[in-house]
Amino acid sequence: MRKYKDLQVWEKGHRLTLAVYRATQDFPKEERLGLTSQIRRSSASIAANLAEGCGRRSDGEMARFIQISMGSGAELSYHLLLARDLGFLRNAEYSTLNYDLGEVMRMLCSLSQKVRNALAA
Numbered sequence: 001m002r003k004y005k006d007l008q009v010w011e012k013g014h015r016l017t018l019a020v021y022r023a024t025q026d027f028p029k030e031e032r033l034g035l036t037s038q039i040r041r042s043s044a045s046i047a048a049n050l051a052e053g054c055g056r057r058s059d060g061e062m063a064r065f066i067q068i069s070m071g072s073g074a075e076l077s078y079h080l081l082l083a084r085d086l087g088f089l090r091n092a093e094y095s096t097l098n099y100d101l102g103e104v105m106r107m108l109c110s111l112s113q114k115v116r117n118a119l120a121a
Helices: 008-024 035-054 059-085 091-120
Strands: none
Touching: 008 035, 008 059, 008 091, 035 059, 059 091
16 A cells, blocks of 8 residues: 555645635635535545545556546646636636646656556556
8 A cells, every 4th residue: 555645746736626615715605505616625635636546456457447537637737717707717826726736746647657557567
């Protein structure tokens, strides 16, 4: 079993989730069960799936949970864009969150390749 807290990508994903929660706290109240919830869920899902994958017994399962994290990241990317276009996020907030998400996605891609290479060996 791996320790998820030892993964740099988990740490960056966790920090991204905290930033997303701060950025969405002032979204309109009518969006609390809509876009606010979707953004927060997809963001938290990135780090949560890494943690779950680390708790599994095989590299194959870990690889699957990394892919799920990547899907959550893609979902978050769209939700952030939508929030910006609806005027809920300022351009500067959007740019920072989107940049941080891009960094997490690149790290997930690298981790996925590393795990796949271990499976092939």
